[in-house]
Amino acid sequence: MKATIYSEVWNLDVIFPGGSDSPELEKFLLETEENIRCFEAKVNSWEPQNSLKDTHYLMELLGDYEQASKKLTQAGAYIGCLLAQNTKDKKAYSLDAKITSLNAVFNTALGSLDHHLTLIDDDVWLQLTAAEPLKDLSFVLTENREKAKEKLSKEEEALISTLEVDGYHSWGQLYDLIVSKIKIPFVEDGEKIQLSVGQAFNKFSNPDRVVRAAVFKNWEQAWSNHADLLAKALNHLAGFRLNVYEKRGWEDVLKEPLRINRMEKVTLETMWSVISENKQKLVEYLERKAKLLGVKKLSWFDLDAPYGKTTTQVSFQEGASFIEQNFALFGEKLAEFTNHAFEERWVEAEDRPGKAPGGFCTYFPVKEQSRIFMTYSGTPSNVSTLAHELGHAFHSYAMRDVPFLNCHYAMNVAETASTFAEMIVADAAVKNAKNIEEKLVLLDDKIQRTVALLMNIHARFLFETRFYEERKGGTVSTNQINELMLAAQKEAYGEALEQYHPLFWASKLHFFITDVPFYNFPYTFGYLFSLGIYARAIEEGKGYEEKYMALLRDTASMQVEDLAWKHLQVDLTQKDFWEKAVGICVADIGEFLELTK
Numbered sequence: 001m002k003a004t005i006y007s008e009v010w011n012l013d014v015i016f017p018g019g020s021d022s023p024e025l026e027k028f029l030l031e032t033e034e035n036i037r038c039f040e041a042k043v044n045s046w047e048p049q050n051s052l053k054d055t056h057y058l059m060e061l062l063g064d065y066e067q068a069s070k071k072l073t074q075a076g077a078y079i080g081c082l083l084a085q086n087t088k089d090k091k092a093y094s095l096d097a098k099i100t101s102l103n104a105v106f107n108t109a110l111g112s113l114d115h116h117l118t119l120i121d122d123d124v125w126l127q128l129t130a131a132e133p134l135k136d137l138s139f140v141l142t143e144n145r146e147k148a149k150e151k152l153s154k155e156e157e158a159l160i161s162t163l164e165v166d167g168y169h170s171w172g173q174l175y176d177l178i179v180s181k182i183k184i185p186f187v188e189d190g191e192k193i194q195l196s197v198g199q200a201f202n203k204f205s206n207p208d209r210v211v212r213a214a215v216f217k218n219w220e221q222a223w224s225n226h227a228d229l230l231a232k233a234l235n236h237l238a239g240f241r242l243n244v245y246e247k248r249g250w251e252d253v254l255k256e257p258l259r260i261n262r263m264e265k266v267t268l269e270t271m272w273s274v275i276s277e278n279k280q281k282l283v284e285y286l287e288r289k290a291k292l293l294g295v296k297k298l299s300w301f302d303l304d305a306p307y308g309k310t311t312t313q314v315s316f317q318e319g320a321s322f323i324e325q326n327f328a329l330f331g332e333k334l335a336e337f338t339n340h341a342f343e344e345r346w347v348e349a350e351d352r353p354g355k356a357p358g359g360f361c362t363y364f365p366v367k368e369q370s371r372i373f374m375t376y377s378g379t380p381s382n383v384s385t386l387a388h389e390l391g392h393a394f395h396s397y398a399m400r401d402v403p404f405l406n407c408h409y410a411m412n413v414a415e416t417a418s419t420f421a422e423m424i425v426a427d428a429a430v431k432n433a434k435n436i437e438e439k440l441v442l443l444d445d446k447i448q449r450t451v452a453l454l455m456n457i458h459a460r461f462l463f464e465t466r467f468y469e470e471r472k473g474g475t476v477s478t479n480q481i482n483e484l485m486l487a488a489q490k491e492a493y494g495e496a497l498e499q500y501h502p503l504f505w506a507s508k509l510h511f512f513i514t515d516v517p518f519y520n521f522p523y524t525f526g527y528l529f530s531l532g533i534y535a536r537a538i539e540e541g542k543g544y545e546e547k548y549m550a551l552l553r554d555t556a557s558m559q560v561e562d563l564a565w566k567h568l569q570v571d572l573t574q575k576d577f578w579e580k581a582v583g584i585c586v587a588d589i590g591e592f593l594e595l596t597k
């Protein structure tokens with residue numbers, strides 16, 4: 001055991017001293033803006049020669065890109081940290097608005113750069129990107145060029161961007177506005193109170209079934225009261241998206257989300273089919289859980305119910321050393337890195353008022369350091385969160401020498417390192433459990449996550465694909481939307497539940513997000529992809545770390561199929577890999593069923 005006491009408060013001053021009033025930050029922001037303007041001017045004055053001579057100018061542009069992008073990311077990350085540690089930091093809000101406007105300028109310039117790339121002929125492009133120094137950047141550059149080619153003309157796309165503000169993103173904002181006003185009545189200690197959506201949602205993990213059932217009844221009613229308005233928002237949001245796709249000549253609604261996640265449709269289909277084939281084991285778990293709760297079948301509101309009443313408390317110091325010890329069993333680099341992160345105060349974990357909720361990990365690319373934010377109150381799930389965020393930080397560390405253009409990984413691989421780190425700690429916790437009760441609580445926690453990713457997310461995916469198909473034929477009524485959701489849930493949960501949640505579509509923000517379409521399947525992909533790598537790590541033992549880090553370095557510059565082939569020698573379009581990954585989940589369930597016989 002370590003004698004050192006780690007600080008629970010992070011050190012941000014090494015990034016910029018003085019918080020939101022920091023003169024260094026102010027100077028840095030001015031420099032960043034100058035870098036962006038310079039990049040923008042250079043992009044706009046570029047006249048491609050359509051020959052190998054373009055290499056020189058393009059490399060210069062990319063150098064400017066790297067500098068501006070790293071600075072912008074660093075400034076944004078710092079301001080994000082300020083806002084999280086003190087939600088009342090007014091100066092930080094105005095700095096945040098500055099970052100938003102700088103981002104807009106930068107993104108427009110990037111769009112313009114991509115358009116310039118399309119002006120180079122295909123054969124010249126191939127020659128350009130096959131040779132040094134552009135070779136290492138060829139995947140991302142070619143991807144950007146292809147994306148630009150698949151879109152409409154520069155002028156038409158600019159018009160779409162303008163119309164999106166009021167005709168697309170505003171539907172998502174309207175959703176947020178409606179939800180912020182929804183109140184859910186609830187009786188607590190004999191007194192009738194009004195819960196916000198977030199507060200009501202938390203009640204679903206209440207150990208008392210009577211509480212959960214009561215909240216659920218009022219929860220469904222509240223969404224039903226607003227369902228017509230929300231259905232209208234969803235219909236128009238989807239209608240806008242479909243119209244743009246049609247104009248661009250894109251027939252499949254999955255085209256864009258698959259491209260963003262750099263994966264083939266057959267990979268997605270294979271993953272879902274393996275999951276469907278293994279649903280029976282998950283159904284058995286839900287049936288057992290029902291028995292343990294003393295009911296015939298579980299209802300929707302039971303899915304997040306905790307198992308048992310164990311309230312083990314783990315101090316931050318204990319949690320930190322438990323993570324360090326178990327990371328060390330996997331690899332030296334991960335253990336050293338984690339120790340460094342604690343020693344250098346990269347973690348903000350103190351339980352105090354005024355902090356933002358939730359947890360995150362953010363990276364400062366100029367300083368090559370990460371910061372982790374969370375509120376540590378001593379629950380076992382806090383230890384998981386801490387391990388999870390350290391996993392993210394390790395991912396950035398593994399990529400620190402990779403060109404910045406090759407560092408922007410998609411959502412489906414973003415959780416690779418975090419899930420991996422969490423698995424190390426979760427498995428160790430189950431193994432070290434003091435008694436069967438504690439072991440079951442920890443196992444149940446793991447399985448609940450599997451149920452969420454293989455059943456709940458599956459329902460979301462089934463619903464969304466079917467909804468978009470219906471929407472192609474015209475507006476879909478509220479009733480029809482409810483029916484689509486109900487059918488999707490029944491299928492995804494293998495008919496294992498007594499009561500479903502047809503208005504789930506209304507209560508889930510993810511269907512109304514306009515930044516990225518299909519905010520669901522990448523979660524499941526990422527989870528199983530990470531479990532597959534974890535299984536490999538266990539097979540190969542300690543020496544696996546080098547290979548693991550090599551995989552992480554490539555996460556943002558390859559198609560996922562190529563990534564898996566290069567580093568794991570597996571074909572993601574075939575079932576084997578997915579079966580192995582789902583097998584890990586099934587094994588947990590097997591153990592749970594055995595222990596609760």
Ligand SMILES: [Zn+2]
Nearest residue numbers: 388392415418
């Ligand atoms: Zn994460």
